[in-house]
Amino acid sequence: MDVVAAALERIERADPALCAFTEVWDADALRRAREVDARVAAGERLPLAGVPVAVKGRHGLRAAEPLLAAGGVAVGATSVPGPGTPWQTWGLGARGRTVNPWRADRTPGGSSAGAAVAVAAGLVPLATGGDGAGSVRIPAAWCGVLGLKVTNGRLPSPDRTGLAAPGVLTRTAADAAAWWRAVARPDAPVEPPPSLPLPALWSPDLGFAAPDPEPVALARAAVGRLVDAGVVRLVRPVRPSVPVRLLDPAPAWLALRTPGTDLADAHRVRAENDRRLARLFTGVELLLTPTAPTAPHGHEGPGDVYSTALTWAFNVSGHPALSLPAGFGTDGCPAGLQLVAAHGREALLLAAAREAERRGATG
Known part of the structure; x- marks a missing residue:
């Protein structure tokens, strides 16, 4: 629970300036963290036990279900572009427009705007995203983090066109790999380590x-x-x-x-x-x-x-x-x-x- 509490404290301190979140679920996150601690203490193996997770948008919990099943704790919903947005990449948080953590006068990219900012600013180690045209990869690039879009159709997506695919934003490849292990189908083939270069x-x-x-x-x-x-x-x-x-x-x-x-x-x-x-x-x-x-x-x-x-x-x-x-x-x-x-x-x-x-x- 301490890790989740620390993440919530960081969000409370930094988000008024960053505007990365539309909602923060303090009480639910702390309750969930206590439940995870109890399950681990009882001997249950949870690969993401207690990891604070930010989910993309107010409706992002469904995409995060495999992470929660693995012990992750959803701490809040990240910003996406507001309604009626013209063709540009940005986000609108609860307190205003989402800013790039490296330069407040620049956009972080989008549409996974708050997700990239929350990870880049160290508020959470992992944030879910969705990528219909670059919406994970562009904010990852502009915020200096790693962003992965999976093969279209490999994971569930609500997009009727088939153009959008789920993704993740993290600071390290190890964290992205942990996300992939949690969301990939159990029957997904395990690839041997690649032969470099x-x-x-x-x-x-x-x-x-x-x-x-x-x-x-x-x-x-x-x-x-x-x-x-x-x-x-x-x-x-x-x-x-x-x-x-x-x-x-x-x-x-x-x-x-x-x-x-x-x-x-x-x-x-x-x-x-x-x-x-x-x-x-x-x-x-x-x-x-x-x-x-x-x-x-x-x-x-x-x-x-x-x-x-x-x-x-x-x-x-x-x-x-x-x-x-x-x-x-x-x-x-x-x-x-x-x-x-x-x-x-x-x-x-x-x-x-x-x-x-x-x-x-x-x-």
Whole structure:
């Protein structure tokens, strides 16, 4: 119970400035923590016994049920964008807009805004998220934490389009792996430890995006650290001038999200990108890109720039993807390196992140 009480104290102290939470469940959390302590004392094995967990949004408890069954304690609901939000990545907490813990005049990203802030600020070790276009990976990158989106369809999701998948935000790969063990099906195959270095392809833009130079440079430097640490080895592409070329998924994503739209072109784009990615993953284990095309924008919004430019391709294709901290920009805010793997290879992504941390190769 002491760990949960300490987390609640941190939230009470820090959240008035951060606005990471919409609700904090003090009494319920302390009651639950006492129940977990009693179960452990009685000899029950609970792998997440007493771990404070923040859940995404007011309706996030259902997604957190496997964590609670493993002994986790839900301490509150994290912020998401408010109603009627224009196209931008931010969050609205109980006390106002959610701020980036590194710079209060910048957004933390979204839609898992409060989740990323709660983890980055050390309020909780683990927060659940949902990722429909980059909503876990973008705030993870902009807040300097790890964010994992699982393979679409592998875990339950309320999203009728199939574009959204559950995810998690943590400070360490070990914590993300603990989340994965708790939520994965019991019959999920156990992957052996990967053979390092992992063959990987680097792409700054996936062949269609126009990212800013600094996020690209930070992500590329992170790739260099992974290479130097023996975590990955870069594979020379067949066409060096165009290492990865996907079709821009933006029209397909928007069509799939819009009821009544003719989906013929969306299905064509999805099928072609699926074909190209399937071919890519026959030769490499990982695809590496910047997570976001820009640094965190101000609270007024990004204008016409889509922060999802490098992430939503993998919501359309369904591939699992992870954002790893990649260092800090000149504005003092973090950036991320996105790791993408073949369908069902969450364990590979987590193993790569664990080795990157262990070998000192993260930003």
